[in-house]
Amino acid sequence: MSQKCGKGDWVMIHQVILEPHQRSKDVPEDTAKVPLEAWIKGWAVDSATVGEEVQITTLAGRTVKGRLVEVNPGFTHTYGPAVPELAPVGRELRTVLKEAKGRG
Amino acid sequence: MARDTSYEAVMARQNEIMKKSLGMDYEQYVRGPIAFDYEAMMSGTGYTLEKIREIQREVGVGDTPLLELRNVTELVRRNAKPGYGARILVKDESCNPSGSFKDRRASVSLYHAAKMGYPGALAATSGNYGAAVASQAAMRNLGCIVVQEVYDSRHVGQPEIIEKTRKCEAFGAEVVQLTVGPELFYVALMLLEETGYFNASLYSSFGVAGIETLGVEIVEQCRQRYGKDPAYVVVTHAGGGNVTGTARGLRKAGAANTTVIGASVDLSGLHMASDRDFNRKSFTTGHTGFGVPFATWPDRTDVPKNAARPLRYLDRYVTVTQGEVFYVTEVTATVEGLERGPAGNTSLAAAIPLAAELPEDEIVVVQETEYTGAGKHPQAQLDFARRNGVEVRRGDPKENVPGKAIVIPESFSQLHVTEMSLDRMKRSYIRNAVQRNGLTEVTGDELQFLSEDTRLSPEAVQAVLSEFGVKVRG
Numbered sequence: 198m199s200q201k202c203g204k205g206d207w208v209m210i211h212q213v214i215l216e217p218h219q220r221s222k223d224v225p226e227d228t229a230k231v232p233l234e235a236w237i238k239g240w241a242v243d244s245a246t247v248g249e250e251v252q253i254t255t256l257a258g259r260t261v262k263g264r265l266v267e268v269n270p271g272f273t274h275t276y277g278p279a280v281p282e283l284a285p286v287g288r289e290l291r292t293v294l295k296e297a298k299g300r301g
Numbered sequence: 302m303a304r305d306t307s308y309e310a311v312m313a314r315q316n317e318i319m320k321k322s323l324g325m326d327y328e329q330y331v332r333g334p335i336a337f338d339y340e341a342m343m344s345g346t347g348y349t350l351e352k353i354r355e356i357q358r359e360v361g362v363g364d365t366p367l368l369e370l371r372n373v374t375e376l377v378r379r380n381a382k383p384g385y386g387a388r389i390l391v392k393d394e395s396c397n398p399s400g401s402f403k404d405r406r407a408s409v410s411l412y413h414a415a416k417m418g419y420p421g422a423l424a425a426t427s428g429n430y431g432a433a434v435a436s437q438a439a440m441r442n443l444g445c446i447v448v449q450e451v452y453d454s455r456h457v458g459q460p461e462i463i464e465k466t467r468k469c470e471a472f473g474a475e476v477v478q479l480t481v482g483p484e485l486f487y488v489a490l491m492l493l494e495e496t497g498y499f500n501a502s503l504y505s506s507f508g509v510a511g512i513e514t515l516g517v518e519i520v521e522q523c524r525q526r527y528g529k530d531p532a533y534v535v536v537t538h539a540g541g542g543n544v545t546g547t548a549r550g551l552r553k554a555g556a557a558n559t560t561v562i563g564a565s566v567d568l569s570g571l572h573m574a575s576d577r578d579f580n581r582k583s584f585t586t587g588h589t590g591f592g593v594p595f596a597t598w599p600d601r602t603d604v605p606k607n608a609a610r611p612l613r614y615l616d617r618y619v620t621v622t623q624g625e626v627f628y629v630t631e632v633t634a635t636v637e638g639l640e641r642g643p644a645g646n647t648s649l650a651a652a653i654p655l656a657a658e659l660p661e662d663e664i665v666v667v668q669e670t671e672y673t674g675a676g677k678h679p680q681a682q683l684d685f686a687r688r689n690g691v692e693v694r695r696g697d698p699k700e701n702v703p704g705k706a707i708v709i710p711e712s713f714s715q716l717h718v719t720e721m722s723l724d725r726m727k728r729s730y731i732r733n734a735v736q737r738n739g740l741t742e743v744t745g746d747e748l749q750f751l752s753e754d755t756r757l758s759p760e761a762v763q764a765v766l767s768e769f770g771v772k773v774r775g
Contacts, residue, residue: 274676277684287635
């Protein structure tokens with residue numbers, strides 16, 4: 198993964214929106230200890246190295262500044278591995294349905 | 302001069318920002334600290350049911366198929382007493398352009414935003430609604446920003462929500478991904494101020510009116526195909542809009558005897574704004590963490606008066622477990638050939654035991670499905686649960702413990718619902734209404750409103766009020 202972006206590259210930036218002491222008084226104890234953070238994607242306005250501040254133009258056309266975290270950010274979420282607890286369910290019920298039909 | 306963007310300063314400007322971003326002055330409907338003219342607010346959109354159908358048809362929203370789940374119905378009948386087990390039908394809302402019933406809500410908001418000349422629309426949501434707004438914005442070539450709560454403080458994201466980020470971006474929307482916290486609304490307000498976008502709130506009259514067509518279609522399709530109205534319509538309940546809009550549609554279509562049943566996934570004991578609990582949930586919507594607080598205090602949202610008021614419309618409210626919904630999702634795929642997203646199957650999981658209460662010639666309608674995909678799938682979600690320390694096993698679903706154990710039923714007959722007390726929720730709503738407004742006495746007009754908002758008699762409301770030491774004036 199590239200550590201540098203050039204002008205016009207698709208990147209993701211990170212911002213701290215609220216430090217813990219700036220947060221709403223209504224958040225539970227564990228949440229109150231951590232900052233409110235944001236990740237936003239867009240096209241880099243200048244070249245930068247991961248970890249440096251960079252400005253981006255977002256899909257909505259806003260100009261936003263933040264710390265560069267990734268160049269060409271993608272999606273890696275998956276369907277996950279098979280779940281043994283679910284795998285037999287279909288077969289079990291199809292057997293029940295077949296028996297029902299046989300009797301009816 | 303630069304605007305003060307501190308949390309307190311932005312929240313203090315909330316009313317002003319909302320007024321501008323909704324183009325609607327809620328003051329005109331207010332009759333007192335609690336009371337407001339709900340029906341006037343609902344018709345304040347200026348769009349009739351017919352006009353909304355026209356708007357939705359123009360963008361390919363609605364008119365979704367009503368599918369009969371023959372094998373599931375057969376399984377219900379095998380477990381019911383002789384002659385029992387109503388026919389289960391499901392409204393396949395995943396056929397909408399962005400894959401859920403949320404397109405109905407977004408279609409009206411985006412039509413209105415375009416008509417009023419807003420440059421774009423913003424939604425603060427981690428659910429399917431974001432994709433719906435993004436899709437409708439794309440159709441109307443408007444800008445779109447979706448603000449989502451995605452990660453905990455370790456930057457570990459809920460797979461279901463990451464998929465929704467992807468979907469929004471696929472439609473050309475900007476997504477602002479946040480860590481856990483109610484300050485999502487603060488960020489949304491700042492962005493509304495910065496962009497001048499329309500606030501495509503889930504809770505505006507536009508959003509809720511858009512769902513009425515769903516209720517109307519259910520009645521029309523049932524009458525046309527089966528010559529009767531459904532006995533039960535089961536609605537997945539979270540923020541309350543789905544229940545409110547569907548029930549209003551059922552009434553408008555004249556289904557006076559249909560029982561409206563809300564269903565949520567039981568997530569009791571998990572705190573919705575907790576950094577630690579965030580990734581111990583395997584459902585990010587359709588659960589009691591929204592269902593209960595939004596019913597007992599609707600006016601907690603991003604609009605001054607919430608159009609979603611579920612206590613006006615719920616006849617019953619039941620919960621199911623996470624394990625049951627995953628099981629039913631697997632059942633629907635393998636015995637009905639319909640692979641749909643898990644959260645949308647919450648009402649189906651409830652409909653199965655509910656159908657067993659009714660004779661065979663009755664109809665139970667499950668009023669939505671949603672799309673499925675990577676992340677938003679039982680395998681992905683159960684794998685994620687395991688990796689976050691939640692036990693996954695087969696057994697009796699009654700052993701399910703939110704955040705600790707997801708129990709996949711061993712047999713179809715173990716599916717069950719837990720009845721929630723609507724009376725208790727109504728009491729809690731009345732308490733919130735008076736205490737949050739610091740009232741020690743209410744007018745007859747307020748009493749009347751509380752009665753309409755809870756479907757309790759004025760006498761019953763008065764009895765609850767007196768328990769909390771609140772007098773009725775005049």
